[in-house]
Amino acid sequence: MADGLHVDYANIRNAKRLKGDKLCLVTDATAPAGANIEQFIFAGKTIYYRNGLCVDENGTLSGSSLTMIEGVRNLVEHCGIALDEVLRMATLYPARAIGVEKRLGTLAAGKVANLTAFTPDFKITKTIVNGNEVVTQ
Template sequence: MSTGGIIVDGMHVDFANVRLAKRLKGDKLCLVTDATAPAGANIEQFIFAGKTIYYRNGLCVDENGTLSGSSLTMIEGVRNLVEHCGIALDEVLRMATLYPSRAIGVDKQLGSIAPGMVANLTAFTRDYKITKTIVNGNEVVTE
């Protein structure tokens, strides 16, 4: 079975269909995002591929209302899978880390916490507030 990615913002794919996809694909379903400029930012419009894209009601749309990406961050995707799709947090974290690493053949270096693996980690609270990010073993300081 091939691996697939799913954007869990409730707009690209309804949460009921996300649950169905998870049942069907199991560990072959990866959490992904096609985040554009509004992800984690406070902007109302931006230029993408030469077109003005508007951020309205959680959607990124062009002047005709055509979906043009999302503002979904990975931590929001994690929250949505747990809270709206009923998937256990440990499985959701594998969907965001291990399964994508397997899909592209880098699971010997990335996607798990183990000796010898690249240390890319994100710590967050029970309410999904990111408290620390580590990239290649180094803490990233953000303001």
């Protein structure tokens, strides 16, 4: 979780050095991801979004608000990982980890066409899911 809250950026850099192409970028984004809300119900509990953290009434970490594009930006800007490698960490490496790299993870004829286009400052401009454009900005 490349948000600097679940895992410190220094630990992510160490993990990358140790794990190489086995390290995947993931997020368990909950309701606040990309939204402007202060609380929500998750698994029957009220979860509060405070200072970038999702916590329950006891302050226990209870999910993330990290979007994938934020994770990409964080790995580039805070961990110093090259953008092309970060994109593999978000696409190819997870596909390999679950054994679906023949269908997902790279752009090639016959593969599922899921992709997101973004600007150099990480603003999403287009999202395509299963070959269909679903978001354009």
